[in-house]
Amino acid sequence: xxxxxxxxxxxxxxxxxxxxxxxxxxxxxxxxxxxxxxxxxxxxxxxxxxxxxxxxxxxxxxxxxxxxxxxxxxxxxxxxxxxxxxxxxxxxxxxxxxxxxxxxxxxxxxxxxxxxxxxxxxxxxxxxxxxxxxxxxxxxxxxxxxxxxxxxxxxxxxxxxxxxxxxxxxxxxxxxxxxxxxxxxxxxxxxxxxxxxxxxxxxxxxxxxxxxxxxxxxxxxxxxxxxxxxxxxxxxxxxxxxxxxxxxxxxxxxxxxxxxxxxxxxxxxxxxxxxxxxxxxx
Amino acid sequence: xxxxxxxxxxxxxxxxxxxxxxxxxxxxxxxxxxxxxxxxxxxxxxxxxxxxxxxxxxxxxxxxxxxxxxxxxxxxxxxxxxxxxxxxxxxxxxxxxxxxxxxxxxxxxxxxxxxxxxxxxxxxxxxxxxxxxxxxxxxxxxxxxxxxxxxxxxxxxxxxxxxxxxxxxxxxxxxxxxxxxxxxxxxxxxxxxxxxxxxxxxxxxxxxxxxxxxxxxxxxxxxxxxxxxxxxxxxxxxxxxxxxxxxx
Numbered sequence: 001x002x003x004x005x006x007x008x009x010x011x012x013x014x015x016x017x018x019x020x021x022x023x024x025x026x027x028x029x030x031x032x033x034x035x036x037x038x039x040x041x042x043x044x045x046x047x048x049x050x051x052x053x054x055x056x057x058x059x060x061x062x063x064x065x066x067x068x069x070x071x072x073x074x075x076x077x078x079x080x081x082x083x084x085x086x087x088x089x090x091x092x093x094x095x096x097x098x099x100x101x102x103x104x105x106x107x108x109x110x111x112x113x114x115x116x117x118x119x120x121x122x123x124x125x126x127x128x129x130x131x132x133x134x135x136x137x138x139x140x141x142x143x144x145x146x147x148x149x150x151x152x153x154x155x156x157x158x159x160x161x162x163x164x165x166x167x168x169x170x171x172x173x174x175x176x177x178x179x180x181x182x183x184x185x186x187x188x189x190x191x192x193x194x195x196x197x198x199x200x201x202x203x204x205x206x207x208x209x210x211x212x213x214x215x216x217x218x219x220x221x222x223x224x225x226x227x228x229x230x231x232x233x234x235x236x237x238x239x240x241x242x243x244x245x246x247x248x249x250x251x252x253x254x255x256x257x258x259x260x261x262x263x264x265x266x267x268x269x270x271x272x273x274x275x276x277x278x279x280x281x282x
Numbered sequence: 283x284x285x286x287x288x289x290x291x292x293x294x295x296x297x298x299x300x301x302x303x304x305x306x307x308x309x310x311x312x313x314x315x316x317x318x319x320x321x322x323x324x325x326x327x328x329x330x331x332x333x334x335x336x337x338x339x340x341x342x343x344x345x346x347x348x349x350x351x352x353x354x355x356x357x358x359x360x361x362x363x364x365x366x367x368x369x370x371x372x373x374x375x376x377x378x379x380x381x382x383x384x385x386x387x388x389x390x391x392x393x394x395x396x397x398x399x400x401x402x403x404x405x406x407x408x409x410x411x412x413x414x415x416x417x418x419x420x421x422x423x424x425x426x427x428x429x430x431x432x433x434x435x436x437x438x439x440x441x442x443x444x445x446x447x448x449x450x451x452x453x454x455x456x457x458x459x460x461x462x463x464x465x466x467x468x469x470x471x472x473x474x475x476x477x478x479x480x481x482x483x484x485x486x487x488x489x490x491x492x493x494x495x496x497x498x499x500x501x502x503x504x505x506x507x508x509x510x511x512x513x514x515x516x517x518x519x520x521x522x523x524x525x526x527x528x529x530x
Binding site for chain 2: 168171
């Protein structure tokens with residue numbers, strides 16, 4: 001008896017330790033970035049264009065650029081991803097073709113982001129002649145986050161109990177009505193989780209935007225979706241490695257803004273999700 | 283009048299032969315009870331009547347099944363399911379309010395006027411003897427009701443789309459005796475206007491409410507007769523054994 005108790009305590013200890021090991025690096029990253037970056041944050045930093053070869057001034061164009069890119073990626077990827085997920089979970093029969101499609105989507109999630117960058121360059125920038133532009137960058141980021149959105153949306157749709165579908169169909173509702181009025185509303189929290197994940201990934205990636213949109217230095221705001229734009233992750237890369245003598249606090253300040261922007265967008269999605277969950281009645 | 287007519291009906295789920303050459307006529311305005319042990323095919327038969335078996339990936343059928351003298355495979359599936367409602371074994375409210383649960387089917391069939399929908403909701407809840415218990419809280423979640431109330435809500439929801447037949451799939455298996463009595467009472471009153479097919483694991487329930495009773499065993503219809511006859515002088519030995527509780 002005492003032996004079981006002891007092994008249980010040991011197991012708990014290691015489980016707790018593993019969990020702690022996850023929290024510690026995350027906490028450290030946040031603390032270090034805040035500590036080193038906070039002194040750089042002021043109104044000018046957030047609202048001004050970069051000056052003196054990006055060593056002074058602000059990062060406003062990069063903030064706006066990242067915002068546009070993430071927004072564009074979601075606008076493109078969410079509808080397509082959701083429709084594909086509905087097809088796969090509700091309509092697709094279990095045959096070879098559909099199994100290949102599902103496998104392809106899973107594998108797409110594992111493709112390195114720089115490959116998406118090259119793909120975006122070849123397809124959007126060169127072949128479709130969108131040039132290096134917000135449109136090309138958004139579409140490239142959108143394709144990158146599609147598998148995340150499809151996979152999580154599919155799981156969300158499939159987790160809606162089969163019995164709800166049977167009840168709805170047994171009342172004479174059509175399959176589409178059942179999906180539209182019963183399945184989809186109950187899957188929204190899960191779909192939003194996928195969107196949150198995609199959003200964070202799109203905001204933080206450098207490689208896909210490198211060839212498709214990101215401007216090294218562009219001290220003005222983009223005027224249309226066919227303009228190039230600065231973006232936070234690429235700007236961070238540039239001032240950290242390409243431009244000499246940039247003050248450390250400017251680099252960490254940029255990182256802090258990027259981190260905060262992602263957290264802020266996540267927070268908005270989490271609040272929306274929370275409101276849907278509250279309405280959920282089972 | 284014959285509502286349903288099954289002739290030499292065979293069905294398969296993948297390799298499993300679930301119904302074997304079943305012949306049954308369901309008369310209008312009767313309660314037909316179907317009894318039998320687990321895996322006897324009674325629920326599979328019931329789910330044939332509103333074609334819910336079609337959802338099963340490996341489903342196949344042969345033989346003939348008519349609803350109002352028309353092949354069920356040739357009737358538009360939404361029309362068939364509107365006319366043939368179903369109450370499931372467990373109370374299965376939709377994740378909506380009480381009001382929206384009842385209104386759901388009505389809305390799906392195109393009714394938009396709120397006044398008309400409200401009237402149907404009230405009427406259906408009264409038919410299922412639930413109105414007095416819920417009339418002041420129609421907007422709360424249906425999941426806040428007790429099990430028995432939820433099952434009567436499901437009956438009301440089925441009634442709201444004005445079916446001709448109601449299929450009950452072991453409707454009282456999760457309910458206490460008092461709730462069961464209320465559901466049975468509702469069934470007996472509904473018989474006047476609807477045809478009822480009741481699948482039940484509870485032999486006594488079949489005896490209480492059924493006009494006729496069918497006994498299924500291993501996918502075959504063993505015996506079908508007037509309920510008194512089945513329970514007093516069954517022809518087949520297996521029927522006799524089952525209702526005396528010798529196996530099951």
